Amino acid sequence: MIAAGLSNLGVLAQIAEFTPLDTPEVQWAALLPLLILAGGGVVLLTVSSLVKAMAAPGVNAAATVLVGLASIIACVPVWQRVQDPERGPFTAVGGVIGIDGFSILATGLIAASVILAALLLDDYLRREDIDGVEMYALLLLSASGGVIMASANDLIVMFLGLEALSIAIYVMAAMHRRRIESQEAGFKYFIVGAFSSAFFLYGIAMVYGATGSTNLVEIATFLANNLLLRNGVLMLGMALLLVGFGFKVSAVPFQGWTPDVYQGAPTPVTAFMASAVKVAAFAGLIRVFYLALGTYSLDWKPAIYALAVLSMIIGATFAVVQTDVKRMMAYSSISHAGFVLVAVQAGTEKGVTAAIFYLTSYVFMVAGSFGVISLVGRRGDAAHSLDDYRGLSRSRPGLALAFTVFLLAQAGVPLTSGFVAKFNVIAAAVDARSFWLALIAMLASVIAAVLYLKIIVAMYLTGDDAEADDSVAGPKVSIPLPAAAAIGIAIVATLAIGVLPGYLFEVAGDAVPVLIALP
Amino acid sequence: MEVTGTWYLVLAAMLFTIGAVGLLIRRNPLVMFMCVELMLNAVNLTFVTFARMLDDVGGQSVVFFVLVIAAVEVVVGLAIIVAIMRRRPGATADDIALLKG
Numbered sequence: 001m002i003a004a005g006l007s008n009l010g011v012l013a014q015i016a017e018f019t020p021l022d023t024p025e026v027q028w029a030a031l032l033p034l035l036i037l038a039g040g041g042v043v044l045l046t047v048s049s050l051v052k053a054m055a056a057p058g059v060n061a062a063a064t065v066l067v068g069l070a071s072i073i074a075c076v077p078v079w080q081r082v083q084d085p086e087r088g089p090f091t092a093v094g095g096v097i098g099i100d101g102f103s104i105l106a107t108g109l110i111a112a113s114v115i116l117a118a119l120l121l122d123d124y125l126r127r128e129d130i131d132g133v134e135m136y137a138l139l140l141l142s143a144s145g146g147v148i149m150a151s152a153n154d155l156i157v158m159f160l161g162l163e164a165l166s167i168a169i170y171v172m173a174a175m176h177r178r179r180i181e182s183q184e185a186g187f188k189y190f191i192v193g194a195f196s197s198a199f200f201l202y203g204i205a206m207v208y209g210a211t212g213s214t215n216l217v218e219i220a221t222f223l224a225n226n227l228l229l230r231n232g233v234l235m236l237g238m239a240l241l242l243v244g245f246g247f248k249v250s251a252v253p254f255q256g257w258t259p260d261v262y263q264g265a266p267t268p269v270t271a272f273m274a275s276a277v278k279v280a281a282f283a284g285l286i287r288v289f290y291l292a293l294g295t296y297s298l299d300w301k302p303a304i305y306a307l308a309v310l311s312m313i314i315g316a317t318f319a320v321v322q323t324d325v326k327r328m329m330a331y332s333s334i335s336h337a338g339f340v341l342v343a344v345q346a347g348t349e350k351g352v353t354a355a356i357f358y359l360t361s362y363v364f365m366v367a368g369s370f371g372v373i374s375l376v377g378r379r380g381d382a383a384h385s386l387d388d389y390r391g392l393s394r395s396r397p398g399l400a401l402a403f404t405v406f407l408l409a410q411a412g413v414p415l416t417s418g419f420v421a422k423f424n425v426i427a428a429a430v431d432a433r434s435f436w437l438a439l440i441a442m443l444a445s446v447i448a449a450v451l452y453l454k455i456i457v458a459m460y461l462t463g464d465d466a467e468a469d470d471s472v473a474g475p476k477v478s479i480p481l482p483a484a485a486a487i488g489i490a491i492v493a494t495l496a497i498g499v500l501p502g503y504l505f506e507v508a509g510d511a512v513p514v515l516i517a518l519p
Numbered sequence: 520m521e522v523t524g525t526w527y528l529v530l531a532a533m534l535f536t537i538g539a540v541g542l543l544i545r546r547n548p549l550v551m552f553m554c555v556e557l558m559l560n561a562v563n564l565t566f567v568t569f570a571r572m573l574d575d576v577g578g579q580s581v582v583f584f585v586l587v588i589a590a591v592e593v594v595v596g597l598a599i600i601v602a603i604m605r606r607r608p609g610a611t612a613d614d615i616a617l618l619k620g
Contacts, residue, residue: 186599190595206565
């Protein structure tokens with residue numbers, strides 16, 4: 001017995017001598033912003049289900065805002081570490097997550113859109129009788145998916161992030177149980193999203209087949225050192241990846257779902273979709289095409305050129321003929337995607353800086369716009385036609401003024417963030433000698449300006465000048481405090497970036513993504 | 520006749536195409552859903568084939584991630600479809616078209 005036991009011990013000792021399984025270094029400190037978002041979502045869901053006091057109005061929203069703030073604060077030391085010239089960008093979790101200025105700025109932007117969306121959701125959910133913790137938990141989990149996507153250094157990790165981001169949003173879009181439009185939006189977004197992620201995944205498979213790796217650094221190194229004589233598989237992979245991204249950023253001709261989903265989804269969710277999803281998708285697009293496939297830029301530039309032209313022109317033109325303000329904003333977001341693509345198409349550091357600048361300004365413009373729309377939509381989330389905005393300047397002058405600022409910013413009027421953003425994009429295009437593209441971008445912003453003026457006119461001019469001044473009383477909109485705070489934050493950001501663009505420009509310049517190999 | 524990796528790649532491409540075309544032309548939400556699964560599994564086959572051709576285990580491990588994602592998509596997708604079917608029994612994709620313009 002004892003002898004057998006001793007020999008067992010000997011075997012154990014032998015096993016113990018083997019080197020332990022080689023696990024990659026995780027760098028928990030650098031992942032803190034991401035962990036706060038993901039952990040916050042899970043903890044919020046658990047605690048809120050167990051503790052009765054969490055059901056009090058506003059508690060869940062306040063908790064979500066705090067989690068978002070904590071995530072932004074956690075970004076600061078990581079940013080400082082990355083910008084420190086002695087330390088610089090680094091990788092985490094064995095090289096599949098890249099921590100550089102780009103990923104941290106994207107994290108901050110996504111966390112900011114979580115805060116804005118949570119503030120807008122607070123009153124909305126109670127107004128629609130669907131209050132609960134689910135929406136906030138999904139919001140945080142979806143944001144963590146977006147962060148993973150924006151900081152992925154490996155195509156498969158990017159795919160996982162994309163799915164975590166999207167799957168939570170399918171549910172959020174369909175969350176309004178009594179509005180059939182909301183379920184329809186959820187279904188459409190789900191089918192199109194699954195379709196596009198299948199294309200994205202097939203693209204990853206093709207790139208893997210051509211280069212032998214899914215790691216962005218290894219792909220870039222392989223393509224730089226090897227000349228592919230038959231690069232059909234790689235080209236197919238790039239095309240399929242572009243289709244997948246095209247759906248996610250809603251570039252024409254992959255934009256069909258956007259107006260329907262933006263219109264049908266609960267408006268605060270639309271605000272999140274338009275801001276955070278665009279940031280995450282463009283971050284992924286820039287990482288894959290600018291960094292990993294940079295050596296083949298001559299092949300992908302024409303495709304992005306075409307997508308940019310189509311998105312800008314078709315988005316702006318279709319927006320003008322709409323009568324539903326939510327659909328107008330959906331088409332205008334397609335047009336904005338075209339502008340960011342113009343910056344990406346330049347394929348230079350200047351272009352990427354312009355894209356980052358544009359996305360940062362866009363998050364606040366669009367979240368603010370949808371914030372106003374969600375208030376004007378009132379109970380039932382249905383009053384979204386242009387007629388519902390007539391006379392808003394009389395009943396709610398402050399709200400009308402706020403919407404005017406956001407619309408002027410989207411149109412690119414000086415002293416707002418939109419002007420500097422558009423200017424940078426066009427300058428980057430000219431710098432990359434894409435003169436025609438720059439011209440088309442200017443033309444598209446003129447067409448889009450008509451759209452924004454249409455809404456402003458509806459708010460300020462009631463149409464019938466002959467009749468008495470109070471012929472149109474304007475919609476009776478109540479403005480709850482959290483939503484007002486969200487709109488206020490968005491206005492301050494929009495104007496601050498517009499008046500003092502230098503700071504953001506510096507930050508955007510520091511946030512240009514870099515390839516980081518394993519040390 | 521030797522069956523090479525290319526055969527599997529072509530088969531996967533065909534399955535992917537069947538899935539994509541099916542999603543576009545079929546109107547039953549459940550069948551559309553199955554088409555998505557077909558597309559994802561066609562990609563899995565591609566990954567495994569490439570992994571074998573490149574003699575690299577990375578491509579095979581990817582399949583596990585994709586399987587998990589596919590399962591998650593099933594859960595969420597079915598939940599949304601059930602929610603719609605409760606309100607409108609027997610709805611096809613053509614009926615789910617309130618939003619347009």
